[in-house]
Amino acid sequence: MGQLDGKIAVITGGGSGIGLAIAERFASEGAQLVLVGRRKPVLDEAAEKIGHGAYGVSVDVSDDERVRAFFDTLDRVDILCTCAGKAVFGAVDETPPSAIRELFDGRFFGQLSACYNAIPKMPEGGVILLCSGIADAAHVKNYSGGSALCGAVNAMGKNLAVELGPRGIRVNILSPGFIGGTTIDFNLERDEMIEFVKRSIDSTPLGHPGEPRHMADAALFLATCEFVSGQVVEVDGGWTAT
Numbered sequence: 055m056g057q058l059d060g061k062i063a064v065i066t067g068g069g070s071g072i073g074l075a076i077a078e079r080f081a082s083e084g085a086q087l088v089l090v091g092r093r094k095p096v097l098d099e100a101a102e103k104i105g106h107g108a109y110g111v112s113v114d115v116s117d118d119e120r121v122r123a124f125f126d127t128l129d130r131v132d133i134l135c136t137c138a139g140k141a142v143f144g145a146v147d148e149t150p151p152s153a154i155r156e157l158f159d160g161r162f163f164g165q166l167s168a169c170y171n172a173i174p175k176m177p178e179g180g181v182i183l184l185c186s187g188i189a190d191a192a193h194v195k196n197y198s199g200g201s202a203l204c205g206a207v208n209a210m211g212k213n214l215a216v217e218l219g220p221r222g223i224r225v226n227i228l229s230p231g232f233i234g235g236t237t238i239d240f241n242l243e244r245d246e247m248i249e250f251v252k253r254s255i256d257s258t259p260l261g262h263p264g265e266p267r268h269m270a271d272a273a274l275f276l277a278t279c280e281f282v283s284g285q286v287v288e289v290d291g292g293w294t295a296t
């Protein structure tokens with residue numbers, strides 16, 4: 055018996071990295087997975103690896119109409135986990151606001167749009183896992199837009215937990231620290247990337263990056279512990295405690 059037997063779980067960004075690790079963990083607990091991302095071949099490969107009837111659908115989550123059309127194909131959503139997104143680094147006077155607006159289109163409005171369309175299909179007992187990042191709780195250099203994004207997602211998630219609690223739907227927010235082994239585009243040059251990795255590890259009391267499986271551990275806990283809602287769960291090796 056799996057802890058998620060019979061559950062239908064939609065994971066955006068489920069083709070790689072954190073989303074894929076969560077999808078694999080949920081499938082191993084019996085959930086039927088629907089993976090969302092833009093690159094269909096990546097999703098198909100991930101779905102094949104996961105098995106258990108998983109399948110992938112190509113959707114750009116920044117496109118409200120595509121998101122609506124995707125959710126129209128589903129009768130029920132028990133678990134929604136929104137991991138689609140990227141990072142935009144840059145000094146504030148060197149980063150055009152349009153780059154941050156685009157970041158919000160995918161990573162904030164993508165999560166909001168998924169909630170908007172999934173919630174009407176969620177029965178009592180439904181679970182929403184948003185994904186932010188520690189940058190609103192800890193300083194991350196040259197990341198003002200990203201930190202605003204993380205704060206916005208956390209605030210939205212906590213508010214939704216209050217709004218949806220009476221309907222028996224729980225909402226929590228996964229907040230990754232520095233997680234290695236993903237395909238995330240940090241838009242940093244090689245030297246900047248080396249400095250970023252060093253700074254991130256120096257900021258992490260455990261002294262090493264996390265792995266996608268650590269996010270999956272937290273996601274399974276949040277998906278199954280029926281009295282946890284409205285929490286931002288920092289999976290960060292202690293970074294935000296410094």
Ligand SMILES: NC(=O)c1ccc[n+]([C@@H]2O[C@H](COP(=O)([O-])OP(=O)(O)OC[C@H]3O[C@@H](n4cnc5c(N)ncnc54)[C@H](OP(=O)(O)O)[C@@H]3O)[C@@H](O)[C@H]2O)c1
Pocket residue numbers: 066067068069070071072073090091092093094096113114115116137138139140141160161164185186187188229230231232233234236237238239
């Ligand atoms: N890794 C970290 O250290 C870290 C730290 C803090 C926060 N995060 C956040 O955690 C989430 C997962 O990141 P990750 O590290 O696992 O990176 P990843 O491996 O690159 O996963 C991100 C996934 O999102 C999909 N995606 C991106 N934009 C999309 C869009 N507009 N529509 C649909 N799918 C989209 C990508 O697939 P396609 O390109 O095929 O669409 C990709 O599979 C992201 O939101 C990231 O910002 C990561």
